[in-house]
Amino acid sequence: MTDQVPDQGAAQRAAQDSAMIPVPVIYEVLADDTLSRISAKVYGDANAWRRIFEANRDLLDSPDDLSLGMKLVIP
Numbered sequence: 001m002t003d004q005v006p007d008q009g010a011a012q013r014a015a016q017d018s019a020m021i022p023v024p025v026i027y028e029v030l031a032d033d034t035l036s037r038i039s040a041k042v043y044g045d046a047n048a049w050r051r052i053f054e055a056n057r058d059l060l061d062s063p064d065d066l067s068l069g070m071k072l073v074i075p
Contacts, residue, residue, distance in 0.1 A: 025074040035063050042074050051075055 027038060035049035043051075053063050055075040060066070 022075075027072045027074050029066050029068060029070040029072060031068055033066055035066070038072070038074075 025042070027042065029038075035052050036046040039049040039052055040046040049063065052072060052074060053060060055073045059070065059072070
């Protein structure tokens with residue numbers, strides 16, 4: 001009978017893999033916000049607004065459909 005030593009590397013890799021799963025950020029729309037302004041705040045790039053729009057198509061029919069207090073997922 002052979003004693004087996006657990007593969008500690010496998011446990012570490014599994015922990016690292018689970019740490020890489022992105023957690024969505026929720027952003028609450030403020031007065032005068034636009035997707036471009038939100039994008040500039042969170043990404044540092046106003047032109048990346050389409051990422052936010054596509055992630056929130058269930059809430060937004062157009063990029064101009066923002067309303068105060070709306071909660072958007074930031075991918």
